[in-house]
Amino acid sequence: MLSIHNVHKSFGDHNVLNGVSLSVKKGEIFGLLGPNGSGKTTLLNLLMEDLPYESGTIMMLDESDHSNLTIKEKIGMVPDSDERIEDLTGLELLQFIRSVRGLPKQETNRQINEWLKLFDIWEDRHRLLQHYSHGMMKKIQIIAGLLHKPEFLIIDEPTNGLDPDMINMVRHLLKTLQSRGITILLTTHYLHFAETVCDRVCFIRQGEIIQHETKVGDLLKRTHASHLNEAYTVVTDFGEERMKIDAIMEDW
Numbered sequence: 496m497l498s499i500h501n502v503h504k505s506f507g508d509h510n511v512l513n514g515v516s517l518s519v520k521k522g523e524i525f526g527l528l529g530p531n532g533s534g535k536t537t538l539l540n541l542l543m544e545d546l547p548y549e550s551g552t553i554m555m556l557d558e559s560d561h562s563n564l565t566i567k568e569k570i571g572m573v574p575d576s577d578e579r580i581e582d583l584t585g586l587e588l589l590q591f592i593r594s595v596r597g598l599p600k601q602e603t604n605r606q607i608n609e610w611l612k613l614f615d616i617w618e619d620r621h622r623l624l625q626h627y628s629h630g631m632m633k634k635i636q637i638i639a640g641l642l643h644k645p646e647f648l649i650i651d652e653p654t655n656g657l658d659p660d661m662i663n664m665v666r667h668l669l670k671t672l673q674s675r676g677i678t679i680l681l682t683t684h685y686l687h688f689a690e691t692v693c694d695r696v697c698f699i700r701q702g703e704i705i706q707h708e709t710k711v712g713d714l715l716k717r718t719h720a721s722h723l724n725e726a727y728t729v730v731t732d733f734g735e736e737r738m739k740i741d742a743i744m745e746d747w
């Protein structure tokens with residue numbers, strides 16, 4: 496479904512992705528995990544926004560040119576961004592996306608209403624996006640990414656801003672989408688979510704893959720961890736960082 500090979504990306508002289516390779520198989524839920532600033536969003540943006548990159552190859556749905564409209568129609572994208580179009584309400588944004596994508600009006604409007612109710616923002620549909628909370632905006636972004644029924648869903652931080660009930664609902668939603676044959680690539684810092692939803696994960700740190708694609712169960716065995724949280728600490732080698740905190744606290 497997705498094959499990334501030796502991709503390098505920098506902003507000015509700041510190297511953000513240093514030879515990243517990974518592949519996502521059709522039908523799986525794949526988690527890209529790693530610390531803040533490790534390059535997860537940048538990598539997804541290369542896929543979502545067709546950002547230029549210095550070298551390497553990216554194949555999505557067997558195509559290297561993913562600006563191709565036929566490919567774009569098969570991909571759903573949910574960004575981790577709080578940008579809002581100021582003058583639009585939640586409902587207007589979704590209807591605008593429906594119209595730009597050329598989706599059937601009556602049928603899609605009916606679905607939009609159902610999604611809004613499912614995500615518990617039906618009562619807020621006529622409010623301006625600029626007045627939405629972070630979680631409300633995330634819900635609208637998830638709905639927007641699903642309206643055209645993509646084959647491949649890319650979600651940057653699906654749980655950011657969501658309350659525990661909504662996180663459970665999104666977990667169930669992603670599993671349901673998977674059961675319908677949809678492939679999902681996500682990033683998350685919420686490792687319990689990753690452990691319960693992802694088939695395979697990989698870890699990135701400072702723009703380099705430090706743990707290649709692995710089944711969650713295999714990683715737990717290999718790192719002698721009972722939860723992904725522990726495995727993450729082992730793989731990202733967070734121990735030293737924690738020691739630094741201890742040192743600071745001595746003089747607190």
Ligand SMILES: Nc1ncnc2c1ncn2[C@@H]1O[C@H](COP(=O)(O)OP(=O)(O)OP(=O)(O)O)[C@@H](O)[C@H]1O
Pocket residue numbers: 506509511529530531532533534535536537538
């Ligand atoms: N447009 C940009 N211009 C300059 N530097 C950027 C830009 N976008 C990202 N970066 C830098 O690239 C690095 C990776 O950022 P990125 O947002 O990809 O990290 P991330 O893994 O998604 O982090 P987080 O977990 O906090 O979301 C950071 O050092 C960031 O400052």
Ligand SMILES: [Mg+2]
Pocket residue numbers: 535536537575651
């Ligand atoms: Mg990010």
